[in-house]
Amino acid sequence: VKSVYTFGGGAKHDDPRSRDKTITGGKGANLAEMAEIGLPVPPGFTITTEECVRYLKDGADFSDALRAEAAQALAHIEQAVGKNFGDPSDPLLVSVRSGARVSMPGMMDTVLNLGLNDDTVTGLAAASGDDRFAWDSYRRFLQMYSDVVLGLDHGLFEEALDVAKEDRGYYNDTEMTAADWQQLVAEYKTIIADGLGKPFPQDVHEQLWGAIRAVFDSWDSDRARVYRRLNDIPGDWGTAVNVQAMVFGNMGDTSATGVAFTRDPATGERAYYGEWLVNAQGEDVVAGIRTPQYLTKAAREAAGAKPASMEEAMPEAYGELARVFELLEKHYADMQDIEFTVQQNKLWMLQTRSGKRTAKAALKMAVEMVGEGLIDEKTAILRVDPMALDQLLHPTLDPDAPRDVLTKGLPASPGAASGKIVLDADTAELWSGRGEKVILVRVETSPEDIHGMHAAQGVLTARGGMTSHAAVVARGMGRPCVSGASSVAINLSERSLQIGSRALKEGDLITIDGATGEVMAGQVPTIEPELAGDFGILMEWADKHRRMRVRTNAETPADCRMARQFGAEGIGLCRTEHMFFDASRISAVREMILADDEAGRRKALEKLLPEQRADFIEIFTTMAGLPCTIRLLDPPLHEFLPHSDAEFADLADVTGYNVDHLKRRANELHEFNPMLGHRGCRLGITFPEIYEMQARAIFEAACEVAASSGEAVVPEIMIPLVGTRRELQILRALVEETASKVFAEKDNTLDYLVGTMIELPRAALMAGEIAEEATFFSFGTNDLTQTTLGVSRDDSARFLSVYVDKGIFPRDPFVSLDIEGVGQLVTLAAERGRSTRPDIKLGICGEHGGDPASIQFCEETGLDYVSASPYRVPIARLAAAQAAL
Numbered sequence: 001v002k003s004v005y006t007f008g009g010g011a012k013h014d015d016p017r018s019r020d021k022t023i024t025g026g027k028g029a030n031l032a033e034m035a036e037i038g039l040p041v042p043p044g045f046t047i048t049t050e051e052c053v054r055y056l057k058d059g060a061d062f063s064d065a066l067r068a069e070a071a072q073a074l075a076h077i078e079q080a081v082g083k084n085f086g087d088p089s090d091p092l093l094v095s096v097r098s099g100a101r102v103s104m105p106g107m108m109d110t111v112l113n114l115g116l117n118d119d120t121v122t123g124l125a126a127a128s129g130d131d132r133f134a135w136d137s138y139r140r141f142l143q144m145y146s147d148v149v150l151g152l153d154h155g156l157f158e159e160a161l162d163v164a165k166e167d168r169g170y171y172n173d174t175e176m177t178a179a180d181w182q183q184l185v186a187e188y189k190t191i192i193a194d195g196l197g198k199p200f201p202q203d204v205h206e207q208l209w210g211a212i213r214a215v216f217d218s219w220d221s222d223r224a225r226v227y228r229r230l231n232d233i234p235g236d237w238g239t240a241v242n243v244q245a246m247v248f249g250n251m252g253d254t255s256a257t258g259v260a261f262t263r264d265p266a267t268g269e270r271a272y273y274g275e276w277l278v279n280a281q282g283e284d285v286v287a288g289i290r291t292p293q294y295l296t297k298a299a300r301e302a303a304g305a306k307p308a309s310m311e312e313a314m315p316e317a318y319g320e321l322a323r324v325f326e327l328l329e330k331h332y333a334d335m336q337d338i339e340f341t342v343q344q345n346k347l348w349m350l351q352t353r354s355g356k357r358t359a360k361a362a363l364k365m366a367v368e369m370v371g372e373g374l375i376d377e378k379t380a381i382l383r384v385d386p387m388a389l390d391q392l393l394h395p396t397l398d399p400d401a402p403r404d405v406l407t408k409g410l411p412a413s414p415g416a417a418s419g420k421i422v423l424d425a426d427t428a429e430l431w432s433g434r435g436e437k438v439i440l441v442r443v444e445t446s447p448e449d450i451h452g453m454h455a456a457q458g459v460l461t462a463r464g465g466m467t468s469h470a471a472v473v474a475r476g477m478g479r480p481c482v483s484g485a486s487s488v489a490i491n492l493s494e495r496s497l498q499i500g501s502r503a504l505k506e507g508d509l510i511t512i513d514g515a516t517g518e519v520m521a522g523q524v525p526t527i528e529p530e531l532a533g534d535f536g537i538l539m540e541w542a543d544k545h546r547r548m549r550v551r552t553n554a555e556t557p558a559d560c561r562m563a564r565q566f567g568a569e570g571i572g573l574c575r576t577e578h579m580f581f582d583a584s585r586i587s588a589v590r591e592m593i594l595a596d597d598e599a600g601r602r603k604a605l606e607k608l609l610p611e612q613r614a615d616f617i618e619i620f621t622t623m624a625g626l627p628c629t630i631r632l633l634d635p636p637l638h639e640f641l642p643h644s645d646a647e648f649a650d651l652a653d654v655t656g657y658n659v660d661h662l663k664r665r666a667n668e669l670h671e672f673n674p675m676l677g678h679r680g681c682r683l684g685i686t687f688p689e690i691y692e693m694q695a696r697a698i699f700e701a702a703c704e705v706a707a708s709s710g711e712a713v714v715p716e717i718m719i720p721l722v723g724t725r726r727e728l729q730i731l732r733a734l735v736e737e738t739a740s741k742v743f744a745e746k747d748n749t750l751d752y753l754v755g756t757m758i759e760l761p762r763a764a765l766m767a768g769e770i771a772e773e774a775t776f777f778s779f780g781t782n783d784l785t786q787t788t789l790g791v792s793r794d795d796s797a798r799f800l801s802v803y804v805d806k807g808i809f810p811r812d813p814f815v816s817l818d819i820e821g822v823g824q825l826v827t828l829a830a831e832r833g834r835s836t837r838p839d840i841k842l843g844i845c846g847e848h849g850g851d852p853a854s855i856q857f858c859e860e861t862g863l864d865y866v867s868a869s870p871y872r873v874p875i876a877r878l879a880a881a882q883a884a885l
C-alpha cells in the first residue's frame with residue numbers, strides 16, 4: 001500500500017484510500033474529493049496517518065521508501081504547476097498542512113510559502129513581476145516557519161515588524177514597501193540565527209522535511225492532547241500531512257482569501273455566510289489583523305457596513321464560488337465550511353469540510369434538508385449531536401429584563417451566560433473548580449486557552465471575527481461567545497479591564513448574550529427555552545425511530561413537570577431521601593434517627609407519613625398515569641444529622657432530649673466508610689418501620705390519586721442496594737403486607753410492582769435468583785461503577801483526570817459507562833434475570849442514562865428504558881433513536 005497520495009493537477013483518485021479520512025485525514029480526503037468532482041484545487045500530495053503513527057512509535061527517521069514516494073509526488077506537483085521546487089528562477093512554493101481524521105485545533109499551524117530562500121525569493125520576484133509580493137511572502141514564511149517548526153518566540157518577529165512600521169511612521173502592514181520587507185527579512189534572519197545558533201535553513205528539502213516532522217510531532221503536543229481528551233478523540237489515530245502548491249491571495253487587488261459556510265452556522269439559515277479580505281493570505285482573515293469584509297451584498301447591507309462585499313467587488317470570482325457552494329452541498333448533502341483563495345481573479349478551493357454549527361443551526365438544517373429532499377429522516381436524526389441539544393434546553397436572557405449594556409461585539413456563539421470576569425485560562429479553570437461561574441475575557445483566544453474556555457460559562461474577546469478561534473471553538477463546545485468587542489481593553493498586570501468608559505476588574509459579574517453580541521454588567525435574568533419548531537419536529541422523528549423508552553430521575557413536582565415537557569415517559573428514579581432533606585421536615589427526620597428505640601422511631605415516623613403521602617400525591621398527579629419508580633430510603637442516616645451547635649440546640653427543643661445526649665447518639669452513628677455502611681436495604685432490614693411508613697405513604701397516595709383522577713396509578717417500588725435474594729424476600733413481604741393493610745383500610749386495590757436496583761456486583765452475579773423476587777431491575781450504575789471499580793465517586797476527582805490522560809480509562813467512568821468492565825455485569829445480570837423471569841422489566845437510572853455512548857450500550861443490551869435527569873431527557877430520546885438506527 002502507498003504512503004503518499006497525490007491530488008489535483010490531473011492526479012487519479014481511483015485508490016479508495018486516497019479519499020478515506022482515516023488514511024489521508026479529513027483535509028486530504030476532501031481535497032482529493034473536490035479535485036475528483038472537478039473543482040479547482042491546487043495540486044498536492046498527502047502523507048498518510050499511518051506514516052504518522054509509525055513515525056511516532058518508532059521514533060525513527062523517515063524511511064527511504066517514504067522519501068522516494070514523496071519525491072515522486074513532488075514531481076507530480078512540479079509538472080502540474082510547471083515550476084520546480086527550489087528553482088532560483090521561478091520557484092514552486094508549497095504549503096505544509098496537518099490534517100487528522102477530524103478537524104482538530106491544537107496541532108501544528110500551517111506553514112505557507114515554503115520553498116523560499118535567499119535565491120528563490122528573487123526568482124519569485126522576477127517571475128511574478130512583483131517585488132513587494134515576493135519579499136512579503138518571504139518574511140511571512142520566515143516568521144511562520146520559525147514559530148511553528150523551529151519553535152522560536154513569535155513575539156520577537158511581531159516586535160521587529162512593529163518597530164519597522166513605527167520607524168517609518170506607518171500604521172498598516174499594507175504601507176510596507178518591497179524594500180521595507182526586504183530589510184525586515186534581514187532582521188528576521190538575524191533573530192533566527194541568534195535564537196537557533198545557526199542560520200535559517202536555506203535548503204528547500206530540509207525545509208520541507210522539517211515541516212513534515214513538525215506536523216507529526218504536533219500530534220503529541222500538549223495542546224493536541226488536551227483537545228483530544230476533551231473531545232474523546234483516540235490518541236492512536238495520528239495526523240496526515242498535506243503538501244500543496246501555493247496559490248496567492250496577496251497578489252494585489254484582484255487577489256483575495258476567505259472562509260465561507262454554505263449556510264449560516266449560527267442560525268442555520270439558508271444563506272451563504274463568510275468573510276474575506278482583498279490582497280491577503282492564509283489566516284489573515286481569522287487572525288484579526290484587518291477587519292474582514294462581508295461575502296454577500298445582503299449581509300453587508302444588513303450589517304450597515306461600508307467596505308464592498310465580495311459579491312460586489314469580484315462578481316466573477318464570487319459567481320464561481322456560489323456555483324461551488326451548490327455543488328459541494330449537493331455532493332456532501334451537508335453544510336460545508338470552505339476555505340478559498342482568489343489569485344488574480346481565479347478561484348481556488350483549499351479546503352472543505354462539514355461545518356461546525358450551533359445546536360439551533362444543526363436542528364434547522366437537519367429539518368430543512370429533509371424538506372429539500374437532500375437527506376432523509378434517519379440521516380437528519382443522525383446529524384444532530386444529542387449532547388449539543390443541551391445548548392437549546394437552557395434558559396436565554398429575559399427580553400423584558402433591564403440590561404445595563406456595556407458594549408456590543410459580534411454574536412459569535414449563541415446562548416446567554418453570566419459569571420465573574422476572569423482574564424486567563426488558568427484562572428478560569430481554578431475558579432470554576434471552586435464552583436464559581438466565570439466568563440473568560442481575552443484579547444483573543446488561541447489553542448492554549450481551550451481548557452479555560454471549557455471551564456468558563458462563556459467567552460468574550462476584544463478581537464477576532466465570526467470565524468476567529470474563539471468563535472469556532474466556542475460554537476463547537478456549546479459555550480456562548482461574543483467576539484471582536486473592540487471597546488474591551490484589558491490590563492493583565494493589574495487584573496482589570498475597561499469596557500467603553502466603565503472600569504471593571506477580575507471577579508466582577510457580567511452577562512454576555514452570544515445571540516446578539518451584547519455584553520452587560522451584572523447578572524441578567526433568564527427565561528425558559530422554546531421547545532416547539534424544529535426541535536419538536538426532530539424529536540418527533542426520534543420518537544418514531546427509537547425502541548427504548550425514556551424516563552426521568554425526578555423527585556419534585558417541578559422537576560416532573562419539566563421532564564414531561566421534555567418528553568419523559570415516566571419516572572425511572574424517585575429518590576425519596578430528597579424529600580427528607582426538606583427544611584420543614586428535617587427535625588422529624590432527625591428525631592426518628594436519634595430515637596432510642598422502635599417506639600420512638602414510630603412516633604417520629606407518624607409525623608413524616610402525611611408529608612411523604614403529600615409528596616407522592618403530587619408526583620402521581622403530575623405524572624398522570626405514567627409509570628413511577630420510587631426508591632425507598634437509601635443514604636446512611638448520619639447524612640441527615642445536625643452539624644452546628646445551633647442545629648443541635650434546635651433539635652433538643654423539638655425532641656426534649658438534652659444536647660449532650662443527642663451528640664452522643666450522633667457519634668454512635670458515625671461510620672468509617674458510609675458508602676459501604678448502614679444504608680439502602682440494610683436500613684429497611686434493621687429498621688423495618690421506616691420502609692413500612694414509606695410504603696404506606698406510597699399506597700395511600702396511589703389509592704387517593706387513582707380514586708380522584710380515575711386514572712390507573714401503578715407504583716413501582718424499588719428496594720436499593722440489595723445483594724442477596726433473602727434481603728429482597730424480607731422487604732418485599734413487608735411491602736406486600738403494608739399494601740394489603742392499606743387496601744383493606746381503603747377498601748380498594750391497585751396493581752403495583754416490587755423490584756430492585758442492581759448496584760452491587762453480587763447482585764449482578766446473583767441476578768437469576770434475585771429476579772425470582774423482583775418484577776423489575778433498574779441498573780444503578782453510579783453505585784455499580786463505584787463498587788465494581790472500587791473507586792469512590794466522591795473522591796475520584798483527584799486522580800481520575802490523570803487516569804483519563806494516561807489512557808487508563810477512555811473517559812470518566814462515572815460520566816460514560818465503563819462498558820468493557822461494568823458493562824459485563826449489566827449484560828450478565830440482564831441475561832440471568834431474564835433466565836428466571838423472561839418478562840422482567842429492565843432499565844438504567846445512573847448518570848449514564850443521559851450519556852449517548854452509554855445509551856448505545858443499553859440499546860445493544862436490550863434494556864426497556866433509560867432514565868435521565870430532566871434536562872437530559874431530550875438528549876436521551878435522540879441518543880436512543882440514534883442507537884436504534
Ligand code: ADP
Nearest residue numbers: 095097110244245246247282283339341350351
Ligand atoms: P487549518 O486547519 O488551521 O485551517 P490550513 O491548513 O487549512 O489550516 O491552512 C491555514 C490557512 O492557510 C488557510 O487559510 C488556508 O486557506 C491557507 N492555505 C493553506 N494552504 C494553502 C495554499 N496551498 N495556498 C494558499 N493558501 C493556503
Ligand code: MG
Nearest residue numbers: 108109110283
Ligand atoms: Mg490552523
Ligand code: MG
Nearest residue numbers: 027339350351
Ligand atoms: Mg483550514
